[in-house]
Amino acid sequence: MAAKQTNVLFVIDAPPELRRHLERQLDDAPQIKLLFPRKPEEAHFIKLAPDADVIVGWRVSAEVLAAAEKLKLYVFGGVGAQSILQLIKDENQARGSRGAQPITLVKCVANTYATAQHAVALLLALANKITLHHNWMAEGRWRRGDDFAQSLTLRGLNIGLLGYGDVNRKVHRFLAGFDLRFAILRRQRHRETEWLPTLADTFSVDQLPKFLDSIDVLFVGVPLTSKTTGLIGAAELGQLGSRGLLINVARGGVVDEAALYAALRSGTIAGAAIDVWYDYRPTPDKKQRKSPYRPEHPFHELDNVVLSPHRAASPVFSLERWNEVAEHLRRFAASQEAQQVIDLAREY
Secondary structure: OOOOOEEEEEOOOOOHHHHHHHHHHOOOOOOEEEEOOOOOOHHHHHHHHHHOOEEEEOOOOHHHHHHOOOOOEEEEOOOOOHHHHHHHHHHHHHHHHOOOOOOEEEOOOOOHHHHHHHHHHHHHHHHOOHHHHHHHHHOOOOOOOOOOOOOOOOOOOEEEEEOOOHHHHHHHHHOHHHOOEEEEEOOOOOOOOOOOOOOEEEEOHHHHHHHHHOOOEEEEOOOOOOOOOOOEOHHHHHHHOOOOEEEEOOOHHHEOHHHHHHHHHHOOOOEEEEOOOOOOOOOOOOOOOOOOOOOOOOHHHOOOEEEOOOOOOOOOOOOOOOHHHHHHHHHHHHHOOOOOEOOOOOOO
16 A cells, blocks of 8 residues: 655745655655645645645744645754744644644754754853954954953863753763763753763753853753743852853753843953844834844943854754755654654743
8 A cells, every 4th residue: 555645835935955865765655745836825834734744844934834734744954943833833732622633743953963063162252352352453453452352261160051952962962072061950850871972961951050150151942941041140140250151052041131231241241152142123224233132231332242143043944954854754654753852831
């Protein structure tokens, strides 16, 4: 008996090279039909949605989900699916009221290598004052800041990993050769079967103050949930201390915006490197400049900050990264099973 066809709708602007790559990757699964809209626009998504058993993408509208009555699986292209969690919850609640099958939401972790690499790069740029010296050289000011913008030697520092998911585990591995000490704060403090690249002190969630007191550099790597929103505020930044550095590649809302700006401006902490922000649809100013933070928090005016426009997962359309999507589709089409399932109640 022929395998049942599985229709997969891509709600992204997929380059032709990516389309061809996915078709080659799934050449051994003829029952999988890939649906690429003629244009990556809402009307085209809605037109194709009723045929979709699976949707692949990032953001999606409630209208597309409602139109996709056959939808069983949503493959999110990264790990931070907060942008669609509530939409999936709402749609599943509507489905439950009429006895329909809920949507399973899964994540992709292939981008976490690039994200961890970027996190480490941000730390090195911050510690070595790369941005300051680059800007001064571009302005023709030779060795201007050598007296007060000296590099910070990492040797012997205590690195704090807030959360120990796919990103921070790789950060730990990448930094293992730097002669550092590590501390991990995680929901599950003890996991005996997990190999650590170097020894680390471990802390439970209720030990956040003790954890912060023990570290010099904080890598924020937890998902944004109702429990982690504002997790790092003024008190926590004060505990990190005047020599402390903060690297955030998770979500902006985990760190209180006003508290972070105040801490950087006052010297409560030494510096921060930020790849995730607070307003992803900023209103242009009179000069058509867009800033993903509030006007009262001009992070770009500070000299102890490295700014990054949420690009840690670059390159988004790396073909190797999309092999994981192909594997999700192959597995689901063959067995209706899913891996890397996001727990909607836990929000990650």
